[in-house]
Amino acid sequence: MNFLLKITIPFIFIIFVSCSAQEKNKKEVFKISYKAETRGSFIIIHFKDSSLVLKSTSADKSIVLSNAEVINIQNIASKIKLSEIGALIAPSNERYRDAALTGSFIILKNDTSYTSSNFDHGNPPKELQELYNILQKYLK
Secondary structure (H helix, E strand, O other), X not given: OHHHHHHHHHHHXXXXXXXXXXXXXXXXXXXXEEEEEEOOEEEEEEEEOOEXXXXXXXXXXXXXOXXXXXXXXXXXXXXXXXXXXXXXXXXXXXXXXXXXXXXXXXXXXXXXXXXXXXXXXXXXXXXXXXXXXXXXXXXX
């Protein structure tokens, strides 16, 4: 019986570790960057893990998000059809006459990078509006 335990326990341990590693691989990893810029002004927001960082011409801010906030951002990002964000049409064009900063998102999901089309800062395409709003909310 002792021999059986010596064989069974390592076997169970290997199965447990293997299943745990597979579960980690299933989890989607999102890194999100938002950049808005024009002549002499910029805003950059980075989301990674549980960190949300703002850098701009007027302020720098870094916050640690709660687990619920991280999950909320990831859920919102997972609803976006990332392969299509480069072709989204901006609802306004104030950036063309320098009346608004030019904004865009870069979303990294599991080692694949997706870049959105440009849009006016504060007025993203409707498909990106919820993500933009939640990042702004958490930075306030």
